Amino acid sequence: MIEDRFDAIVVGAGPSGNAAAYTMAKEGLKVLQLERGEYPGSKNVQGAILYANALEKIIPDFRDDAPLERHVIEQRIWTMDDSSYVGMHYRSNDFNEEQPNRYTIIRAQFDKWFSRKVREAGAILLCETTVKELLRDSHGRVIGVRTDRADGTVFADVVVLAEGVNGLVGERSGLRPVVSSDSVALAVKEMHFLPREVIEARFNLQGNEGVVIEAMGTITAGMTGTAFLYTNQESISVGIGCIVSDFEGTDQTPYGLLEAFKSHPTIKPLLEGSECKEYAAHLIPEGGYSAIPELYGDGWVVVGDAGQFVNAVHREGSNLAMTTGRIAGETITWLKRRRDAPTKANLSEYKRRLDATFVMKDMKKYRKIPQFLHGTKQVFGLYPQLISQAAQTWFRVDGTDKRSKEKEILRSFRKARTLPGLVGDAFKLVRAWR
């Protein structure tokens, strides 16, 4: 066992774990971080987008040496049917700022960098070390962990569970229920390599500008899910995912969906000539607010994906992860300074602080979305088709007068969904959105 005792043990070296460990180590706390993968990032998969605002609050000058791909200047949101898309694009030179707001990153490199910062701040990281269970004292307080290495116990005042979407440690220790298949999505992604000149020409970019495409529609074969395409410096990340329970009972597979997506007539040209060099799969929390487990207890807190902190609507996850990690780290440090024990009562401060941030506010705001999406499958099939048809009708100049075109579009919607149906869907959406 490790003789030394720590102020905190952080389980996991992903964005939330790194944020927590860094924050505490920087304040002089004795932190031990345990990662089951061979190196930080080896078990992580993400699109990936880095949200500068969240990272700035942890490492203000991260831009000096963090491995960043392109800064995002254009966002495209597409609804797709089988052969077309209707998109809303926003591009602005405002995003070409001194300190850009979002970047595309490659997780393998980024996580390595972040982890190096954590270690430079003074935390100790052990890789290839899996936490098997939490250790408790006779009062049920968490006092440490047991790992899979020989003589693998180590003790600390507080354990930060940054263990990711599966949350196995929390589950085994009875801190949370088993993650249900309708509150996670299974996503797959590939990295396609293209020379930067081709990327820049194809996406109308200069220098390190980047584009983000988020898409939904018939591409998920009627299941609840989304797809994405991000530009990196010399590669394109493309991926798609759906709620796991939606896959059950169909013979759809995530990889099958990805192949179909890549062959979509609007996507194929974007990937032309590229070489696929990497393939990865991962689970994404999609349960929303109601799936958030207990976030703290006597001697423990939960951060990141393990807390289901993902904004399904805006596809934000890593910034929530970093923010929850940071706030947990700040709370633990604050308690330590006041010499207050990390009891459940005292750690409730963590939740209080979280409630005041965008993290909880956004999770609460969209808490009805998972239910809405489950119950309104038209969103992934019928509506994208109707919208695409409507767009074609609208933009095709064929001698029909415009009023008739409008009428035809309205009629097509009513016919497909009936007026009550349309109104009902709209109503549900508004309620879920607010």
Add this chain to the structure above:
Amino acid sequence: MHIVVCMKQVPDSAQIRVHPVTNTIMRQGVPTIINPYDLFALEEALRLRDQIGGEVTVLTMGPPMAEDSLRKALTFGADRAVLLTDRSFAGSDTLATSYALSVALAKISQEFGAPEIIFTGKQTIDGDTAQVGPGIAKRLGLNQLTYVAKIAELDPAAGSITVERRAEGGIQLLSTRLPVLITMLEGVNEIRRGSLASAYRAAGEAIVTWSAADAGITDLSKCGLRGSPTIVKKVFAPSQRAEKVQMVPVEQSPAATAQAAMNAIFARQPALEGELMRYSAGC
């Protein structure tokens, strides 16, 4: 007892791909690993230390990032790690490598005690030459034992060692006097998982880092490209064979395809059919 294991960090060659158009190596994101053959040597060294007592030092000549591999070796349980790193080593062939390593080993002897055994792996997966071990042995005047499958007896006090060595056609039982250089055969053991305490110690341990000067290497003309009698004249992909492959058309059933394949084989090698008949007749 002091045992030194020479270890190399190599690209995971299983993951290296060649760009189909430019014919260049795609090194991008190819992870580096400890040369797998070295792990058998390291495990053997750790076992001997556990049995007899003493220390295991791991030595690597490489770029600064080779530190990761050394730290991993510490995690497995090595007591000390030394990184020999210097720009002047770039481009070293096996002669230049064995020179630098042997001077560093002499320095290790000075600072940490003369080793009774120096281990290397059988070969590296990126060079495949198996030359550095013998090179070190020759330069340091050590008795050399290659392809060792098992250490049968070791008596540090008496200065003797007996090993089983895989030779052509059989196993030799060899004895010689310490100090020795041993290259370990693959598959003879399995590297242990370090305990939590080892992993923790490894995370905090300082890795002794030596430049050429620190290690006492004064003659830089013997290092790097300058010190390498062999040079790589060119790197290339094998030329396409003039005769293209003849594809056997795939039929409806595997049975029909197999029939077609067999006929094609006999058509190209009629003598073979006769030989197979004779073989089958004799069965």
Add this chain to the structure above:
Amino acid sequence: MTEAPKPTPAANSRAGTKKELPEHFKAYKHVWVAVECEYGVVHPVSFELLGEGRKLADKRGAELAGVVMGGDEAAVSAAAAACFEYGADLVYTVTDPVLTHYRNEAYTKGLTDLVNTYQPEILLLGATTLGRDLAGSVATTLRTGLTADCTELAIDDEGSLAATRPTFGGSLLCTIMTLNYRPQMATVRPRVLSMPMREVGRTGRIVPHALGLAEDDVVTKILKFVADRDSDKPQLAYADIVVAGGLGLRSAENFQLVKALAEVLGAEYGGSRPLVQKGWITADRQIGQTGKTIRPKLYIAAGISGAIQHRVGVEGSDLIVAINTDPKAQIFEFAHLGIVADAIELLPALTEAFSKHLSVNRLAG
């Protein structure tokens, strides 16, 4: 062997790429093959090297010499006689009881003394356990260049030895030269080169040389030798027909399909490197550059992708038949017959087809 070969020669522009052979090396002449002879048997790789050495010597207008070291007069003479029949013009012999069994110290001294006395420009050895043990010691003692596991040897326009071998884990080939040191040393694995014709009755000159080492000078002693049980040993290198499987077989159980076909054909069986790493087959059945090189009349590769390090191990086969589900697999670049099919389905079908054909014809014949 350069640790980090550059992709273009231009990158090697510093000293070493130009031939500036020091004066004293200019006198080095002739091509030597260090003959491996243990327990009275000459390893066939030595004859393969003599065959290649002959070509190199002819190109250089030089002589081909064999080097035979051993403890037994009769064995050494017999080996020398064989060398002449395989093309050597002369044979240097070192006969001494100290050399009865291979030991690094004694053989290194014997060979380096000969080199320093008679000064060959090229020295070749077989890349066997003995050869590799010896070559590194000799090259380091002589401070000269050594290229291991070559797949091709040639003399370039300036008269230097160009040694080609796979690199980067077997994805590419590289040509390595030892421009400014002598002798230029290279090792070659068994079966990479073809066995030359034997000219019975051909003779040459024998040049005996003393070892100059006493038994007491040699610290390493051989206590015992336990020969491998022959029945266990695969004879892949010399088999006429070989069937092999790769990762396309998908599981260890499916490897039985390879063995079944091999049995019907009276063939040897083996596999690619990943199968050894996965433990599906033993290391002595690995086919490829770091395993066994084979030169059969018929080679059937089932579910093998055909990376270079496998290619160089099988290129000498008369007829290569490749089965792979990927039409773009590298193996189709050097196979003679190709079938885009699932080996798991095709292998049993082939076994059936051959079995029927051979038994039917046997009955009919």
